[in-house]
Amino acid sequence: MAKVVPANRQWTTTLSDLRLAGKSSIALDNRETYIFEVDGQLSSNNDGDPLIAAAGSNNSIKICSRNRLGNVAHLKGHSETLTGIRFGHQNPNLVYTSSKDGTVRCWDVRAKKSKAQQVFTGYPGNVFTSFDINCSDTIVCAGTEAVEEDAYLIFWDCRSTNLLGAYKESHSDDVTQVKFHPTNCDALATGSTDGLVCVFDISQRSEDDALVTTLNSESSVSRLDWCGANNEYLYCLTHTEEVMIWDAVESARITKFDNVKHNLAERGIEIEYLVDCFYHSGLKTLVVVAGTSGGNLRLLTVGKEILHPVGTLNGGHGSTVRCLQWDNTTESLLTGGEDGMLCLWTKDGKMEEVPKERPKRECRKSHTDKVQKKMQRMKLHHTTKPYHKLDNSGSTTTDKA
Numbered sequence: 001m002a003k004v005v006p007a008n009r010q011w012t013t014t015l016s017d018l019r020l021a022g023k024s025s026i027a028l029d030n031r032e033t034y035i036f037e038v039d040g041q042l043s044s045n046n047d048g049d050p051l052i053a054a055a056g057s058n059n060s061i062k063i064c065s066r067n068r069l070g071n072v073a074h075l076k077g078h079s080e081t082l083t084g085i086r087f088g089h090q091n092p093n094l095v096y097t098s099s100k101d102g103t104v105r106c107w108d109v110r111a112k113k114s115k116a117q118q119v120f121t122g123y124p125g126n127v128f129t130s131f132d133i134n135c136s137d138t139i140v141c142a143g144t145e146a147v148e149e150d151a152y153l154i155f156w157d158c159r160s161t162n163l164l165g166a167y168k169e170s171h172s173d174d175v176t177q178v179k180f181h182p183t184n185c186d187a188l189a190t191g192s193t194d195g196l197v198c199v200f201d202i203s204q205r206s207e208d209d210a211l212v213t214t215l216n217s218e219s220s221v222s223r224l225d226w227c228g229a230n231n232e233y234l235y236c237l238t239h240t241e242e243v244m245i246w247d248a249v250e251s252a253r254i255t256k257f258d259n260v261k262h263n264l265a266e267r268g269i270e271i272e273y274l275v276d277c278f279y280h281s282g283l284k285t286l287v288v289v290a291g292t293s294g295g296n297l298r299l300l301t302v303g304k305e306i307l308h309p310v311g312t313l314n315g316g317h318g319s320t321v322r323c324l325q326w327d328n329t330t331e332s333l334l335t336g337g338e339d340g341m342l343c344l345w346t347k348d349g350k351m352e353e354v355p356k357e358r359p360k361r362e363c364r365k366s367h368t369d370k371v372q373k374k375m376q377r378m379k380l381h382h383t384t385k386p387y388h389k390l391d392n393s394g395s396t397t398t399d400k401a
Helices: 260-266 368-376
Strands: 018-025 035-040 051-056 060-065 071-076 082-087 094-099 103-108 118-121 128-133 139-144 151-157 163-171 175-180 187-192 196-201 211-216 221-227 233-238 243-247 252-257 273-280 285-291 297-302 307-313 321-327 332-337 341-347
Touching: 018 307, 035 082, 035 321, 035 332, 035 341, 051 082, 060 094, 094 128, 103 128, 139 175, 139 187, 151 175, 151 187, 163 187, 163 196, 175 221, 187 221, 196 221, 196 233, 221 273, 233 273, 233 285, 260 285, 260 307, 273 321, 285 321
Parallel strands: 082 128, 128 175
Antiparallel strands: 018 341, 035 051, 051 060, 060 071, 082 094, 094 103, 103 118, 128 139, 139 151, 151 163, 175 187, 187 196, 196 211, 221 233, 233 243, 243 252, 273 285, 285 297, 297 307, 321 332, 332 341
8 A cells, every 4th residue: 555645745746756556447247347437526525535436338337435446336327328427516425427328317425325316317319428517516517419410508407407408509519528617607618529619608598698609629529628727728639639728718729739649759759649638736737648558648738839748657557548537636646448447646656645624616606596597598499500700719700690
């Protein structure tokens, strides 16, 4: 077992110091199980060790402790592939999951029985490909596979599972990413295989009014999230291994890295795919995580014109890494892969002793009932798609119907 670092020790992890602290398989009975997504609690459970949740290819969810990687629970209920997993922000004992079976489910990790506490269903035929819950734990939003030329964003009231409404005009292909802002519960960003990244203010009455801006990645969006000291930026990864960052306030593209695999190879850095990014608040930088089919990982920080290699993570995974979760409180990285392994990477491979009370994000709450009433009056008829022209900043102008 790795040594424990005292909780009051003050340091900022340099990325080159990250080492494997432990790993654990989520497979049952030695069955081959991929890990699609992972997430971690924002505040600790009763014994001071926060929980993590992993979505497996066997349609089940494994709950385990972050530091010990010990098994806590296995949750089963979905009948098709899991497409997302998130802990609640205000109530970290709740974990939400989405699936291609057309449901979003809410589980209480304290419950003795492996049964969802809530089940959210959409319109007939909906296949959910991504989802998120806002920072006040009041609204759930899920993206769907496209039906003809429409892909839906479905909204529910978390407290009652009531279906509030849907957006259907902004994306024309599968919605791959749904990300609420970490502190503004009305701000929502979505990405799609149609290449578009849309930013919404869901407090507005209609989808046309809610659409703040549409950004064009010019490729299929694979990963998307908010970043920056005040989460004022959006990063985007594409299925063609491109990296781009936008100023979400100004709707302007800040930087773009094309042909990342090829350009790194010319510098003697071997990667085969991009996993995801995370924002290191201590170093105030966005970190891109790339990998090889053998499971080795490269950490690259984002410069103005170049990606800087700053660390290598070897010896954890034996095949492609699918997902990650960075914890800024403990400055540790959790990764999950096609080998079914959860790997924890910490400073020098040591375990950080977690305080009982961890800082919670402040969430700018909206008038939830007012938002719900507005969403129930949303226009759901088909109109002209609200994006067409690409301007010099990399964003598209919005044509209201």
